[in-house]
Amino acid sequence: MKISVTQHAIDAAISRFRVDRRIAEEWIRSGFRQARFVADIISEEGNPCRLFAGKHVTFILDAREDRVVTIYPSEVRALSVREKVESIINRELRKIERKESATVKRNHLSRLELNVERAACLLRAEKSRSQSVKLAMQARIAAIDEYLTQLNEDIEKIRHEKRKIAKAVAAYVV
Known part of the structure; x- marks a missing residue:
C-alpha cells in the first residue's frame, strides 16, 4: 500500500520521536509497514479515521485515502x-x-x-x-x-x- 504523509505527521515525528526532518517521512512509512490495523474510529474533530499501531507508535490514517494524518507514541505500561x-x-x-x-x-x-x-x-x-x-x-x-x-x-x-x-x-x- 502506497501511503502519503501529511506535514502534521512529519512534525509530530520530529517533535514526539526526535526524528531528523530529512528522514521523518521515510521513518513514518517504514514504521507504518510494520503496524497493525486496530479499528475505524471517529477523530475528536469528527472525521472518520483508521487507527494502526506497531513498534510503540500509533498511526492515524484518513478513512478515504491512504494518508497518515498524525502519529503519537503508544505507551505500554504493564x-x-x-x-x-x-x-x-x-x-x-x-x-x-x-x-x-x-x-x-x-x-x-x-x-x-x-x-x-x-x-x-x-x-x-x-x-x-x-x-x-x-x-x-x-x-x-x-x-x-x-x-x-x-x-x-x-x-x-x-x-x-x-x-x-x-x-x-x-x-x-x-
Whole structure:
C-alpha cells in the first residue's frame, strides 16, 4: 500500500520521536509497514479515521485515502500482563463495535420513522386552518427534532467510547 504523509505527521515525528526532518517521512512509512490495523474510529474533530499501531507508535490514517494524518507514541505500561490486558481490551473493542453497529442501525430506522412522522405533522399543520392544530403540530415537530438530536448524541457518545478503547488497544500493540 502506497501511503502519503501529511506535514502534521512529519512534525509530530520530529517533535514526539526526535526524528531528523530529512528522514521523518521515510521513518513514518517504514514504521507504518510494520503496524497493525486496530479499528475505524471517529477523530475528536469528527472525521472518520483508521487507527494502526506497531513498534510503540500509533498511526492515524484518513478513512478515504491512504494518508497518515498524525502519529503519537503508544505507551505500554504493564509489560508482564500485556497479553492478558490486550485480549481483554480487544474483547471490549469488539463489544463496542457490535454496540455501535446495532445502535447506528436502530437509530437509523428510528430517524426514518421520525422523519416520516415529522413530514406528516408539517403537512397536517399546512392543511389545517385551526390555530390549535397548527400549534400542536409545531410542538410535536419540536419534540421530534429534539429526539432526533438525542439519537445523534447517543451515536456520538458510543463512537467516543470506541475511540478511547481503540487507543487503549493501540497502546498494547507492539
